[in-house]
Amino acid sequence: MVEMHEMxxxxxxxxxxxxxxxxxxxxxxxxxxxxxxxxxEVGVDIVYMVTGGQSLMKFHDLVCPSCKRIRQxxxxxxxxxxxxxxxxxxxxxxxxxxxxxxxxxxxxxxTIAWTAxxxxxxxxxxxxxxxxxxxANEVFGIFNALGQIAFAYAGHNVVLExxxxxxxxxxxxxxxxxxxGVVVAYTVVAICYFPVALVGYWAFGNTVDxxxxxxxxxxxxxxxxxxxxxxxxxxxxxxxxxxxxxxMLETVLVKKLHLPHxxxxxxxxxxxxxxxxxxxxxxxxxxxxxxxxFGGFAFAPTTYFLPCIMxxxxxxxxxxxxxxxxxxxxxxxxxxxxxxxxxxxFRDIYVSVSNYKFFS
Numbered sequence: 001m002v003e004m005h006e007m008x009x010x011x012x013x014x015x016x017x018x019x020x021x022x023x024x025x026x027x028x029x030x031x032x033x034x035x036x037x038x039x040x041e042v043g044v045d046i047v048y049m050v051t052g053g054q055s056l057m058k059f060h061d062l063v064c065p066s067c068k069r070i071r072q073x074x075x076x077x078x079x080x081x082x083x084x085x086x087x088x089x090x091x092x093x094x095x096x097x098x099x100x101x102x103x104x105x106x107x108x109x110x111t112i113a114w115t116a117x118x119x120x121x122x123x124x125x126x127x128x129x130x131x132x133x134x135x136a137n138e139v140f141g142i143f144n145a146l147g148q149i150a151f152a153y154a155g156h157n158v159v160l161e162x163x164x165x166x167x168x169x170x171x172x173x174x175x176x177x178x179x180x181g182v183v184v185a186y187t188v189v190a191i192c193y194f195p196v197a198l199v200g201y202w203a204f205g206n207t208v209d210x211x212x213x214x215x216x217x218x219x220x221x222x223x224x225x226x227x228x229x230x231x232x233x234x235x236x237x238x239x240x241x242x243x244x245x246x247x248m249l250e251t252v253l254v255k256k257l258h259l260p261h262x263x264x265x266x267x268x269x270x271x272x273x274x275x276x277x278x279x280x281x282x283x284x285x286x287x288x289x290x291x292x293x294f295g296g297f298a299f300a301p302t303t304y305f306l307p308c309i310m311x312x313x314x315x316x317x318x319x320x321x322x323x324x325x326x327x328x329x330x331x332x333x334x335x336x337x338x339x340x341x342x343x344x345x346f347r348d349i350y351v352s353v354s355n356y357k358f359f360s
Contacts, residue, residue, distance in 0.1 A: 004314065006173055016161070042276075052238075076281050108226075110192035114200060117200050118199060130206065152193060196212060300337040304337060306334075
């Protein structure tokens with residue numbers, strides 16, 4: 001994606017759908033890319049709404065254990081209300097500070113999560129075998145887990161929009177700075193996730209929660225601080241994924257429906273979007289199941305095989321060359337992930353819904 005951003009001299013593909021249109025044609029490219037990209041970005045924002053609400057609730061319960069329990073629905077509403085204001089910021093550059101804070105918080109709460117797990121794991125007697133269940137549950141659980149992994153490492157969907165904000169010249173194209181950013185970003189992601197996965201499983205075994213911070217209880221002040229850091233992180237991340245949606249919606253309304261572009265349109269469109277994602281988060285607040293489903297159904301196409309198809313369609317590498325083989329390998333892996341993860345995630349959502357009281 002980074003390499004294809006300026007593949008045509010003098011032209012920059014600043015949006016994912018622009019690259020899709022160049023690869024597949026004006027109309028077909030739009031229909032292939034835009035629906036998938038919207039599903040990704042809206043899906044991620046719904047997950048972030050759920051995560052923010054759950055983390056606020058955990059923070060409250062740890063800080064004030066004797067207080068009356070407040071329903072998760074209200075915490076999601078409280079978290080979502082912040083975005084009615086932040087959504088009015090005009091573009092990616094205007095949320096740079098929020099994004100930086102989100103990245104710092106991600107590294108901080110991940111470190112707290114695995115370091116706080118160590119004392120628990122020294123003499124915990126955790127069980128590491130797969131929980132006794134049916135074969136169907138095991139298979140669908142594996143499918144859902146693959147989707148969660150796909151979700152964790154899928155940041156490609158906004159890479160062109162971010163790269164578009166980087167100055168570029170023939171002497172110093174934007175891909176130089178962007179490559180550095182990508183390498184640093186995924187290094188930080190790995191530093192955050194791997195210790196949490198390894199130490200968390202060692203400490204709690206098969207009883208660990210989807211969100212390990214919900215499993216941890218002590219020291220209360222530290223776990224409370226970590227949950228507050230999660231809130232800051234998802235506040236920033238929500239806006240990063242919402243910005244391309246705002247851009248698409250406002251462009252369509254201005255160009256197709258000829259509505260006047262201005263503060264009023266921005267207020268109505270962006271507030272409606274925040275309200276929609278908030279409502280969906282309240283309706284289906286299943287963190288792990290949502291990760292698996294959206295990881296497969298949405299992220300696998302736009303992250304793991306659609307860019308490879310575009311590369312082959314545009315560059316036309318020689319059959320059975322290294323570039324041709326490696327792209328086709330990732331296409332097959334991506335399609336496999338999309339199918340099995342979607343099935344696993346949807347099945348988990350279905351099972352969760354059957355035992356869930358809505359708006360509780």
